[in-house]
Amino acid sequence: MAADAVSLSIGQVAERTGLSVHTLRFYEQEGLFVSPIRRGPGGRRSYSQDDVDWLTVCIILRASGMPLPALRRYAELVREGAGNEEERLALLREHHGRVTDQIGRLTQCLDLITFKVAVYEDLLDQDGRAAGPGRRSPSRGGDDPASTPGTSV
Amino acid sequence: MAADAVSLSIGQVAERTGLSVHTLRFYEQEGLFVSPIRRGPGGRRSYSQDDVDWLTVCIILRASGMPLPALRRYAELVREGAGNEEERLALLREHHGRVTDQIGRLTQCLDLITFKVAVYEDLLDQDGRAAGPGRRSPSRGGDDPASTPGTSV
DNA sequence: CTAGGAGCTCGAGTCGACTCGAGGTCAACC
DNA sequence: GGTTGACCTCGAGTCGACTCGAGCTCCTAG
DSSP states (O other): OOSOOOOBOHHHHHHHHOOOHHHHHHHHHTTOOSSOOEEOGGGOEEBOHHHHHHHHHHHHHHHTTOOHHHHHHHHHHHHHOTTOHHHHHHHHHHHHHHHHHHHHHHHHHHHHHHHHHHHHHHHHHHHHHHSSSSOOOOTTTSOOSSOOOSSOO | OOSOOOOBOHHHHHHHHOOOHHHHHHHHHTTOOSSOOEEOGGGOEEBOHHHHHHHHHHHHHHHTTOOHHHHHHHHHHHHHOTTOHHHHHHHHHHHHHHHHHHHHHHHHHHHHHHHHHHHHHHHHHHHHHHSSSOOOOOTTTSOOSSOOOSSOO
16 A cells, blocks of 8 residues: 555665675575566666565575575465465475474473583582682593483483 | 493494484594593594483584584583683573574564464465365465564564 | 766685595404 | 405585675766
């Protein structure tokens, strides 16, 4: 309704997406855009608001680890128009699964890290309390005190 | 208490860590181990249980995105022995922050993906209900129906 | 009229983290 | 005594995703 056919230069798009102009050209050549980027006088790229919106989606998908080939495929499907929604859905669902898994994995890792941080905090806490500034507890074998918790990993 | 000084070959370690023998040698040369790997007859590597435990930690830190240089630094600190616990803690805390951020970011991304999946599910659901197997809704401009939700991102 | 700034193309370079291959040693088995 | 099979070293190759640079075209301002 509003926004009368904005036309942005590559520099402006770079500025508002946070991508570099290099990356924008690179993405174009990788076929990540749904519609070909129009060219203004002198062959300069001229982006529409739709292009920027699409880029925003791309950025989010990339940030969640979707590889460029998948992104390209998704762009292709959208470009082809209606009729392939199942495939788009499948692609998105697969990515959804991956991201969910990744969050799960990271959360598990975080547990270990949190545990180790706690161990070191305790250790330093005791140290600071028992003796002045100095070192202590040679431990058994030069290993780190915050080794794996009893519960497996 | 138990486990009388196990000594594992590189192949065995590869098997139980899931890393390749190539990667194990590579990690060693990158200085990721706390103590130098001992060599058996014929110059063959012989890993202790401690080495494997340490590797397990490394794998988790790597899986959560810690770069090799940071891992090397951590190994160095542990190798140096007691006295640098503050630095180890700082390193772990920093990584903890990164992982937390990453999980946050992924969770946000997941929201968009979930939204898009829902849009396509609805769309296909309606389609299947309204017409038989066939295509519909040319939408405005060849764009995808699941564009960004009203709420920013 | 020239200097600066934004764009353009095309090809090459970088970075992190592996991954592979060639060529060699050694012990065990048939 | 020949053939596996697991191991060794060292250097090179790969992959994904940018990132950079050289050399060029425009346009605008001083």
